Amino acid sequence: xxxxxxxxxxxxxxxxxxxxxxxxxxxxxxxxxxxxxxxxxxxxxxxxxxxxxxxxxxxxxxxxxxxxxxxxxxxxxxxxxxxxxxxxxxxxxxxxxxxxxxxxxxxxxxxxxxxxxxxxxxxxxxxxxxxxxxxxxxxxxxxxxxxxxxxxxxxxxxxxxxxxxxxxxxxxxxxxxxxxxxxxxxxxxxxxxxxxxxxxxxxxxxxxxxxxxxxxxxxxxxxxxxxxxxxxxxxxxxx
Ligand SMILES: [Zn+2]
Numbered sequence: 001x002x003x004x005x006x007x008x009x010x011x012x013x014x015x016x017x018x019x020x021x022x023x024x025x026x027x028x029x030x031x032x033x034x035x036x037x038x039x040x041x042x043x044x045x046x047x048x049x050x051x052x053x054x055x056x057x058x059x060x061x062x063x064x065x066x067x068x069x070x071x072x073x074x075x076x077x078x079x080x081x082x083x084x085x086x087x088x089x090x091x092x093x094x095x096x097x098x099x100x101x102x103x104x105x106x107x108x109x110x111x112x113x114x115x116x117x118x119x120x121x122x123x124x125x126x127x128x129x130x131x132x133x134x135x136x137x138x139x140x141x142x143x144x145x146x147x148x149x150x151x152x153x154x155x156x157x158x159x160x161x162x163x164x165x166x167x168x169x170x171x172x173x174x175x176x177x178x179x180x181x182x183x184x185x186x187x188x189x190x191x192x193x194x195x196x197x198x199x200x201x202x203x204x205x206x207x208x209x210x211x212x213x214x215x216x217x218x219x220x221x222x223x224x225x226x227x228x229x230x231x232x233x234x235x236x237x238x239x
Pocket of ligand 1: 014
């Protein structure tokens, strides 16, 4: 099940909010994209793991994913330990991505930073042949992604590069709004949360406009890189 790009989020909806536009653009280019969610988001104040699963499936169709799976770690309490690191290594070796994208190094939700650290460590360790993992009884080959990027989600972080998502912005918003229990809740039952208020989605759009403006585009997504970006031509930048 090799893919070109694997995006990891700790909660279902993280990848839609953080890198949905780039994933949709990549699928349109013919690349294969998979998503791994670390937890079911069971501590969320609204919705249930079941509703979020159905919502994630709807969002996956909009993103055009080749695969999506949930590693079932504990929302809010998962630790960077051997068991969880091996779970992420197994997923990386299963999908063998060239590009791995994960949560921001720090964010409003403390799970995001911890997820980022877990995935970063697993990405390195996944390349060590003496760490043995198996999937469905078959030993897995070592695999280290060529590139690791972090998407910027809620906290403002100065991006290292910005992905132009002008052409995919509307589709990305649709994928976010697939989580109907989580976002844009105008009225009804249940508590209003930081993310369920309509103002939150206005903030999401404002952020995309801000990043877009920085590169002369209408909408953008900001990313952090973990090593220097190499170029082989001054013509390969878009703007
Ligand atoms: Zn999250």
